[in-house]
Amino acid sequence: MENEFAKVMSERTDEELIKIVTIERGSYNPTAIEAADSEIEKRNIDTSEFEKIKEKATVEKEQKQKVDSNVVGSGIRFLNFIIDFIIWLIIAGILTFPLSAKDGNQMLLGYVIMFATFIGYYAIMEIKFQKTVGKFVTKTRVVKMNGEKPENSDIISRTFCRLIPFDRISFLFTKNGIHDFLSKTKVVKDTVE
Incomplete structure:
Protein backbone atom coordinates (compact mmCIF):
# COMPACT_ATOMS: atom_id res chain seq x y z
CA MET A 1 0.00 0.00 0.00
CA GLU A 2 1.32 3.44 -0.97
CA ASN A 3 2.10 5.91 1.79
CA GLU A 4 -0.99 8.12 2.28
CA PHE A 5 1.22 11.25 2.50
CA ALA A 6 3.12 10.62 -0.76
CA LYS A 7 0.81 12.79 -2.89
CA VAL A 8 0.84 15.63 -0.35
CA MET A 9 4.63 15.62 -0.13
CA SER A 10 4.97 15.49 -3.92
CA GLU A 11 3.18 18.87 -4.05
CA ARG A 12 5.61 20.53 -1.62
CA THR A 13 8.53 22.69 -2.72
CA ASP A 14 12.08 21.55 -2.12
CA GLU A 15 12.48 24.08 0.69
CA GLU A 16 9.24 22.95 2.35
CA LEU A 17 10.36 19.32 2.22
CA ILE A 18 13.69 20.19 3.79
CA LYS A 19 11.95 22.10 6.59
CA ILE A 20 9.65 19.13 7.21
CA VAL A 21 12.49 16.64 7.57
CA THR A 22 14.68 18.96 9.64
CA ILE A 23 13.30 21.67 11.95
CA GLU A 24 9.61 20.67 11.76
CA ARG A 25 10.26 16.92 12.02
CA GLY A 26 8.72 16.65 15.50
CA SER A 27 5.46 18.21 14.30
CA TYR A 28 4.77 15.53 11.68
CA ASN A 29 3.49 11.97 11.71
CA PRO A 30 6.33 9.44 11.13
CA THR A 31 4.56 8.27 7.97
CA ALA A 32 4.55 11.84 6.64
CA ILE A 33 8.29 12.15 7.39
CA GLU A 34 8.87 8.91 5.54
CA ALA A 35 6.96 10.27 2.52
CA ALA A 36 8.96 13.53 2.66
CA ASP A 37 12.27 11.61 2.85
CA SER A 38 11.15 9.50 -0.10
CA GLU A 39 10.20 12.59 -2.14
CA ILE A 40 13.58 14.21 -1.36
CA GLU A 41 15.33 11.06 -2.58
CA LYS A 42 13.11 10.86 -5.68
CA ARG A 43 13.89 14.51 -6.60
CA ASN A 44 17.57 13.97 -5.86
CA ILE A 45 17.66 17.13 -3.71
CA ASP A 46 21.17 18.10 -2.63
CA THR A 47 21.29 17.47 1.12
CA SER A 48 24.22 19.88 1.55
CA GLU A 49 21.66 22.71 1.37
CA PHE A 50 19.77 21.30 4.36
CA GLU A 51 21.85 23.07 6.99
CA LYS A 52 21.54 26.48 5.32
CA ILE A 53 17.77 26.15 4.89
CA LYS A 54 17.42 24.76 8.42
CA GLU A 55 19.33 27.76 9.82
CA LYS A 56 17.23 30.24 7.84
CA ALA A 57 13.98 28.57 8.89
CA THR A 58 15.08 28.46 12.54
CA VAL A 59 15.86 32.20 12.51
CA GLU A 60 12.48 32.95 10.86
CA LYS A 61 10.67 30.78 13.42
CA GLU A 62 12.41 32.48 16.35
CA GLN A 63 11.66 35.93 14.91
CA LYS A 64 7.98 35.02 14.47
CA GLN A 65 7.80 33.74 18.05
CA LYS A 66 9.41 36.95 19.31
CA VAL A 67 6.91 39.09 17.38
CA ASP A 68 3.97 36.94 18.50
CA SER A 69 5.03 37.22 22.15
CA ASN A 70 5.00 41.03 21.86
CA VAL A 71 1.57 41.39 20.23
CA VAL A 72 -0.58 43.69 22.36
CA GLY A 73 -4.00 42.81 23.67
Whole structure:
Protein backbone atom coordinates (compact mmCIF):
# COMPACT_ATOMS: atom_id res chain seq x y z
CA MET A 1 0.00 0.00 0.00
CA GLU A 2 1.32 3.44 -0.97
CA ASN A 3 2.10 5.91 1.79
CA GLU A 4 -0.99 8.12 2.28
CA PHE A 5 1.22 11.25 2.50
CA ALA A 6 3.12 10.62 -0.76
CA LYS A 7 0.81 12.79 -2.89
CA VAL A 8 0.84 15.63 -0.35
CA MET A 9 4.63 15.62 -0.13
CA SER A 10 4.97 15.49 -3.92
CA GLU A 11 3.18 18.87 -4.05
CA ARG A 12 5.61 20.53 -1.62
CA THR A 13 8.53 22.69 -2.72
CA ASP A 14 12.08 21.55 -2.12
CA GLU A 15 12.48 24.08 0.69
CA GLU A 16 9.24 22.95 2.35
CA LEU A 17 10.36 19.32 2.22
CA ILE A 18 13.69 20.19 3.79
CA LYS A 19 11.95 22.10 6.59
CA ILE A 20 9.65 19.13 7.21
CA VAL A 21 12.49 16.64 7.57
CA THR A 22 14.68 18.96 9.64
CA ILE A 23 13.30 21.67 11.95
CA GLU A 24 9.61 20.67 11.76
CA ARG A 25 10.26 16.92 12.02
CA GLY A 26 8.72 16.65 15.50
CA SER A 27 5.46 18.21 14.30
CA TYR A 28 4.77 15.53 11.68
CA ASN A 29 3.49 11.97 11.71
CA PRO A 30 6.33 9.44 11.13
CA THR A 31 4.56 8.27 7.97
CA ALA A 32 4.55 11.84 6.64
CA ILE A 33 8.29 12.15 7.39
CA GLU A 34 8.87 8.91 5.54
CA ALA A 35 6.96 10.27 2.52
CA ALA A 36 8.96 13.53 2.66
CA ASP A 37 12.27 11.61 2.85
CA SER A 38 11.15 9.50 -0.10
CA GLU A 39 10.20 12.59 -2.14
CA ILE A 40 13.58 14.21 -1.36
CA GLU A 41 15.33 11.06 -2.58
CA LYS A 42 13.11 10.86 -5.68
CA ARG A 43 13.89 14.51 -6.60
CA ASN A 44 17.57 13.97 -5.86
CA ILE A 45 17.66 17.13 -3.71
CA ASP A 46 21.17 18.10 -2.63
CA THR A 47 21.29 17.47 1.12
CA SER A 48 24.22 19.88 1.55
CA GLU A 49 21.66 22.71 1.37
CA PHE A 50 19.77 21.30 4.36
CA GLU A 51 21.85 23.07 6.99
CA LYS A 52 21.54 26.48 5.32
CA ILE A 53 17.77 26.15 4.89
CA LYS A 54 17.42 24.76 8.42
CA GLU A 55 19.33 27.76 9.82
CA LYS A 56 17.23 30.24 7.84
CA ALA A 57 13.98 28.57 8.89
CA THR A 58 15.08 28.46 12.54
CA VAL A 59 15.86 32.20 12.51
CA GLU A 60 12.48 32.95 10.86
CA LYS A 61 10.67 30.78 13.42
CA GLU A 62 12.41 32.48 16.35
CA GLN A 63 11.66 35.93 14.91
CA LYS A 64 7.98 35.02 14.47
CA GLN A 65 7.80 33.74 18.05
CA LYS A 66 9.41 36.95 19.31
CA VAL A 67 6.91 39.09 17.38
CA ASP A 68 3.97 36.94 18.50
CA SER A 69 5.03 37.22 22.15
CA ASN A 70 5.00 41.03 21.86
CA VAL A 71 1.57 41.39 20.23
CA VAL A 72 -0.58 43.69 22.36
CA GLY A 73 -4.00 42.81 23.67
CA SER A 74 -7.47 44.22 23.08
CA GLY A 75 -7.34 46.69 25.97
CA ILE A 76 -4.33 48.53 24.59
CA ARG A 77 -5.77 48.38 21.07
CA PHE A 78 -9.00 49.94 22.37
CA LEU A 79 -7.05 52.70 24.13
CA ASN A 80 -5.12 53.36 20.88
CA PHE A 81 -8.45 53.63 19.06
CA ILE A 82 -9.95 56.08 21.58
CA ILE A 83 -6.86 58.35 21.59
CA ASP A 84 -6.52 58.30 17.80
CA PHE A 85 -10.25 58.90 17.30
CA ILE A 86 -10.13 61.99 19.55
CA ILE A 87 -7.02 63.32 17.76
CA TRP A 88 -8.65 62.75 14.36
CA LEU A 89 -11.87 64.49 15.50
CA ILE A 90 -9.86 67.50 16.68
CA ILE A 91 -7.96 67.74 13.37
CA ALA A 92 -11.12 67.26 11.30
CA GLY A 93 -13.01 69.74 13.48
CA ILE A 94 -10.36 72.42 13.10
CA LEU A 95 -10.28 71.99 9.32
CA THR A 96 -14.06 71.87 8.84
CA PHE A 97 -14.99 74.55 11.40
CA PRO A 98 -14.72 77.46 8.94
CA LEU A 99 -17.29 75.81 6.68
CA SER A 100 -20.92 76.59 7.27
CA ALA A 101 -23.51 73.95 6.56
CA LYS A 102 -25.73 76.40 4.67
CA ASP A 103 -25.34 74.78 1.29
CA GLY A 104 -24.76 71.23 0.11
CA ASN A 105 -21.43 71.98 -1.58
CA GLN A 106 -19.82 73.11 1.65
CA MET A 107 -21.29 70.15 3.49
CA LEU A 108 -19.85 67.83 0.85
CA LEU A 109 -16.49 69.59 1.17
CA GLY A 110 -16.69 69.01 4.92
CA TYR A 111 -17.15 65.27 4.39
CA VAL A 112 -14.26 65.17 1.92
CA ILE A 113 -12.04 66.98 4.45
CA MET A 114 -13.07 64.55 7.20
CA PHE A 115 -12.29 61.56 4.96
CA ALA A 116 -8.95 63.04 3.87
CA THR A 117 -7.91 63.81 7.46
CA PHE A 118 -8.79 60.25 8.50
CA ILE A 119 -6.70 58.70 5.71
CA GLY A 120 -3.94 61.28 6.11
CA TYR A 121 -3.66 60.96 9.88
CA TYR A 122 -3.19 57.19 9.91
CA ALA A 123 -1.14 56.94 6.71
CA ILE A 124 1.29 59.76 7.48
CA MET A 125 1.82 58.83 11.13
CA GLU A 126 2.32 55.11 10.50
CA ILE A 127 4.49 55.58 7.39
CA LYS A 128 6.74 58.10 9.13
CA PHE A 129 6.84 56.70 12.69
CA GLN A 130 5.20 53.22 12.57
CA LYS A 131 2.90 54.77 15.21
CA THR A 132 -0.04 57.05 15.69
CA VAL A 133 -0.42 59.33 18.71
CA GLY A 134 -2.29 56.52 20.47
CA LYS A 135 0.59 54.14 19.85
CA PHE A 136 3.09 56.73 21.14
CA VAL A 137 1.09 56.94 24.38
CA THR A 138 0.79 53.15 24.78
CA LYS A 139 4.37 52.49 23.59
CA THR A 140 3.32 50.25 20.72
CA ARG A 141 4.06 50.19 17.00
CA VAL A 142 3.03 48.58 13.73
CA VAL A 143 5.20 45.84 12.23
CA LYS A 144 4.91 43.24 9.48
CA MET A 145 4.11 39.69 10.55
CA ASN A 146 7.84 38.91 10.68
CA GLY A 147 8.64 41.96 12.82
CA GLU A 148 10.12 44.11 10.06
CA LYS A 149 9.11 47.70 9.34
CA PRO A 150 6.05 47.76 7.06
CA GLU A 151 6.37 49.09 3.52
CA ASN A 152 4.42 52.22 2.61
CA SER A 153 2.04 50.03 0.60
CA ASP A 154 1.35 47.92 3.71
CA ILE A 155 0.44 51.05 5.67
CA ILE A 156 -1.76 52.42 2.87
CA SER A 157 -3.55 49.08 2.68
CA ARG A 158 -3.90 49.01 6.47
CA THR A 159 -5.30 52.56 6.47
CA PHE A 160 -7.96 51.89 3.83
CA CYS A 161 -8.92 48.60 5.51
CA ARG A 162 -9.87 50.67 8.57
CA LEU A 163 -12.88 51.84 6.55
CA ILE A 164 -14.36 48.34 6.53
CA PRO A 165 -17.51 48.25 8.67
CA PHE A 166 -16.94 46.73 12.13
CA ASP A 167 -13.15 46.87 11.70
CA ARG A 168 -12.94 49.20 14.69
CA ILE A 169 -14.25 46.55 17.05
CA SER A 170 -12.76 43.46 15.37
CA PHE A 171 -9.66 43.55 17.62
CA LEU A 172 -11.93 43.03 20.62
CA PHE A 173 -12.55 39.47 19.41
CA THR A 174 -9.09 38.57 18.07
CA LYS A 175 -5.55 39.78 18.74
CA ASN A 176 -5.35 41.17 15.22
CA GLY A 177 -8.20 43.21 13.79
CA ILE A 178 -9.44 43.07 10.22
CA HIS A 179 -7.09 45.84 9.07
CA ASP A 180 -4.15 43.95 10.61
CA PHE A 181 -5.11 40.67 8.99
CA LEU A 182 -5.65 42.09 5.50
CA SER A 183 -2.50 44.23 5.53
CA LYS A 184 -0.42 41.43 7.12
CA THR A 185 0.67 43.64 10.00
CA LYS A 186 0.57 43.48 13.80
CA VAL A 187 0.68 45.94 16.67
CA VAL A 188 3.43 45.03 19.12
CA LYS A 189 5.06 46.44 22.24
CA ASP A 190 7.64 49.05 21.32
CA THR A 191 10.81 47.31 22.48
CA VAL A 192 14.28 48.71 21.97
CA GLU A 193 16.38 46.27 19.95
